Amino acid sequence: MSTKNLSNQEAYDKLKELAESIDYAMFETNLGARPSHVIPMSTKQCDQEGSLWFLSNKDSDHNSFIHKDKDVQLLYSKPTAMEYMSIYGQAFIYNDLETIKKLYTTSDDAWFNGPTDPNITAIKVVPQEAHYWDTKDGMITTLFKMGLGALTGNKQDLGESGDLDL
Structure with missing residues (x-):
């Protein structure tokens, strides 16, 4: 796997591409505790600044943890x-x-009583550090390349990884 660090528009494009194609992130709060608090959340939007948006219940544990400590980790x-x-x-x-x-869709009806539900909040995550891994070829081709590399001893191009400097 080659290293390709991205910055500016390229970094934003990669962040948006992966957040939208993967959609669900494991959203981790209460980072200083053991165990931390982790839940799956659907990404509603990646805005022009590279911030990621989610919808949440105002009385949820993760909202409570964010009020105490704004540091979060997203794992896609x-x-x-x-x-x-x-x-x-x-x-x-x-x-x-x-x-x-702006963020609400009909699929959110499973969690809320419409966009005017008094319990709904939006969460904006402003990235400070980001790293990606992308094979570009999918699992089957990548596994084939790994096997070919093991058989031939030749290094295969398995994709790229790097930091996203937003």
Whole structure:
């Protein structure tokens, strides 16, 4: 796997591409505790600044932890495509209806009573550090290349990984 660190627009494009294609992130709060608090959350949007948006219940444990400590970790994983991303950043909770309406879709009806539900909040995660792994060829081709490399002793191009400097 080659290293390709990305910055500026390339970093933003890779972050957006992976966050949207993977969608669900393991959203980790309470980072200083053992165990930390980890839940799956669907990415609602990656905005023009590279911030990631989620919807959440205002009384949830993760909202409570964010109020105490804004540091969060997002872990994206799509093993079938062999795409991964880790983001460390700060989370901010928003209650304004305009933001919530912009992010809300009908699939959120499983959790909330519409975008005007008084218990809904938006969480904005501003990345401070990010790293990605992307094979570009998917799992089957990558496994084939790994096997070929093991048989021939020749190094195979298994994709790229690197830091995202946003």
